[in-house]
Amino acid sequence: xxxxxxxxxxxxxxxxxxxxxxxxxxxxxxxxxxxxxxxxxxxxxxxxxxxxxxxxxxxxxxxxxxxxxxxxxxxxxxxxxxxxxxxxxxxxxxxxxxxxxxxxxxxxxxxxxxxxxxxxxxxxxxxxxxxxxxxxxxxxxxxxxxxxxxxxxxxxxxxxxxxxxxxxxxxxxxxxxxxxxxxxxxxxxxxxxxxxxxxxxxxxxxxxxxxxxxxxxxxxxxxxxxxxxxxxxxxxxxxxxxxxxxxxxxxxxxxxxxxxxxxxxxxxxxxxxxxxxxxxxxxxxxxxxxxxxxxxxxxxxxxxxxxxxxxxxxxxxxxxxxxxxxxxxxxxxxxxxxxxxxxxxxxxxxxxxxxxxxxxxxxxxxxxxxxxxxxxxxxxxxxxxxxxxxxxxxxxxxxxxxxxxxxxxxxxxxxxxxxxxxxxxxxxxxxxxxxxxxxxxxxxxxxxxxxxxxxxxxxxxxxxxxxxxxxxxxxxxxxxxxxxxx
Numbered sequence: 170x171x172x173x174x175x176x177x178x179x180x181x182x183x184x185x186x187x188x189x190x191x192x193x194x195x196x197x198x199x200x201x202x203x204x205x206x207x208x209x210x211x212x213x214x215x216x217x218x219x220x221x222x223x224x225x226x227x228x229x230x231x232x233x234x235x236x237x238x239x240x241x242x243x244x245x246x247x248x249x250x251x252x253x254x255x256x257x258x259x260x261x262x263x264x265x266x267x268x269x270x271x272x273x274x275x276x277x278x279x280x281x282x283x284x285x286x287x288x289x290x291x292x293x294x295x296x297x298x299x300x301x302x303x304x305x306x307x308x309x310x311x312x313x314x315x316x317x318x319x320x321x322x323x324x325x326x327x328x329x330x331x332x333x334x335x336x337x338x339x340x341x342x343x344x345x346x347x348x349x350x351x352x353x354x355x356x357x358x359x360x361x362x363x364x365x366x367x368x369x370x371x372x373x374x375x376x377x378x379x380x381x382x383x384x385x386x387x388x389x390x391x392x393x394x395x396x397x398x399x400x401x402x403x404x405x406x407x408x409x410x411x412x413x414x415x416x417x418x419x420x421x422x423x424x425x426x427x428x429x430x431x432x433x434x435x436x437x438x439x440x441x442x443x444x445x446x447x448x449x450x451x452x453x454x455x456x457x458x459x460x461x462x463x464x465x466x467x468x469x470x471x472x473x474x475x476x477x478x479x480x481x482x483x484x485x486x487x488x489x490x491x492x493x494x495x496x497x498x499x500x501x502x503x504x505x506x507x508x509x510x511x512x513x514x515x516x517x518x519x520x521x522x523x524x525x526x527x528x529x530x531x532x533x534x535x536x537x538x539x540x541x542x543x544x545x546x547x548x549x550x551x552x553x554x555x556x557x558x559x560x561x562x563x564x565x566x567x568x569x570x571x572x573x574x575x576x577x578x579x580x581x582x583x584x585x586x587x588x589x590x591x592x593x594x595x596x597x598x599x600x601x602x603x604x605x606x607x608x609x610x611x612x613x614x615x616x617x618x619x620x621x622x623x624x625x626x627x628x629x630x631x632x633x634x635x636x637x638x639x640x641x642x643x644x645x646x647x648x649x650x651x652x653x654x655x
Contacts, residue, residue: 186367187377189220189423192348193392193414194446194617195333200342201418202333203390203399203409207234210324210386211355213317217244217283218351218363220375220424221343224447225433226250226273229343231281232352234322234330241337242322244283246272251309254283254296258320266296267310275433275447276464278346278424280364280373285321286357287314299360301373324354324386332390332409346446348392348423349375354384375424395419420617422446422647426632429465429474429597429615429646441601445612445619452482452601452609463597463615465646466494469548470654471572473628473643474597475614475635476542481515482607488513488520488600489611491546491553491583495593496524508588509598510553512542514611519555519564523588533557534567544597545572545640551590552581559637572640597646616645 195201217232228248235241239260247253250271256264272279282299289295292313298305314321322328330336332350333343351363364375379402383389389403395416399409422428430447442451443461450461481487490511497507511520517535521528536542536557543556554561554572561570563580570580578584601609612619616633626635630653633645644650 187375187425189348189375189391189425191392191419191421192220192222192346192423193390193398194346194418194420194422194619195343195414196418196444196446199413200334200339201413202331202342203411203414204329204331204336205399205407205409206327206329207323207325207386209326210384212319212321212324213287214355214357215285215323215384216351216353216356216358216362217285218281218349218353218360218378220278220280220348222275222278222346222422222424222427223272224275224345224430224443227344228341229345230331230333230335230341231343231347232323232330232332233334233336234325234328235337236328237337240322241335243335245335245341252281252298252300252305253310254285254298256314256321262312263318263320264296264314265310265312266298266308268298268305269307269309270300270305273434275430276427278427280360280375280424282358282360282363284357284359285323287316287318290316292316297359302360302364302366344446346420346422349378350388350390350392351378351381352383352386352388353381354386356382356384392419417619417621420446421632421634422617425649427648428617429463431461431597431599431613432464433461435461446617448615448617448619449479449612450599450609452487460598460600462492462494462497462599463646465648465651466594466596467548467646467651467655468592468594470651471549471640471643472546472646473635473639474544474616474646475618475637476544477612477614477620478514478536478538478540478542479610479612480538480608481513481536481611482601482609483515485513485516485518486602486607487515487609487611488602489542489613490520490598490600491544492596492598493589493591493593494596496588507598508585510583510589511598511600512536512555514540514542514609519582521583521585521589523585530564532565533562541636543637545643546595547572547575547578547581547643548590548595550576550578551584551586552578553583553590554580554640555582556637573642616647
């Protein structure tokens, strides 16, 4: 069994409650970040609030300011996935708070509040961290600012700051998603100004923050304006300059509706790189067996997603499909150590795998670079269907599959209820078979596409942005749909 980590907020609000429409997807591969130059503000008191979903465990930065290594303030995850606030003033480290807790869950949204007030008489009250509404009290390092200290780089006049990178040397860019980024100049507020616990589920969820007072350098980024992703909607006009981020990086994977991605902590072979918020995968070099699974694994319901083949390795080596999670036994790779269904991205080969034993067919037509594969997984009637560029195929023909056929399972690629569709959690699958050093490059669209969609189709609940029509009764893999149908 592959390891999973579940320490954050799954990100699902109840119907009729405050909804976050968009987030911004940051990717280290393209050096995404936002930046602006600050004006003179309150250097003793401020509050930062942000919802985020990490996609790796590297050293990455949430917010930073300062022009050099000896004149900088940074709020970031270190290489061990500890959250930390660090301030270096003229070569002296006078603020350094580092959690014992590790933040390594690539499937969860976290709400993080940094509350700073150096005027407090008690040292530990001068910097307070909150995760999902709860104060963090266990720290590996605790160096608090002296009382009334004002030597931090945040709110410093003419000093530039960045969201999503270490500012002074343009390193350690953030990988993942951010939404509802709020910064208050001159106020020290607790998490109840930004969120609340749901009375039925106990889940920490966002509330409307538009009525807050933001102060001179304060800002509120909701990432809803695709033409101006760094727009400050607080009323202050403290807009950020956008660097390497475009409208394709604006996504509906948010803290109130968490979408499926590929799971970056699953073990795999070397030379595999995840990007685009863990929705794209690139493999080059001589890495052999390897693969990734999805972060949402339903046991019931009907689910739809698409995969675009950007570049497939030679022969039939690049493969995508569906895996029975309970069947996965690989400890270093996934390929061939599971039961499920996979499709070659560069041939006419389709594989049904049971306990590592493969049954191969080749009558459903060939896939090639540029194709979009469609997956319709009916866990209620125990059937999996495959489409290619708008047409659902069968094991023996290039058309004739019908995901809406219900119990008749017309043209289904998989109906095995012993090894595959046996009630265990089912998840998205990517694999690369041994023996090829060529490039594999595919992008998964779970409704938050990392590539341009030419038409645009949503599911019956209005979620997702797909190239082809979603079959009736099927839904995007996100937590809102999962709560209702999964």
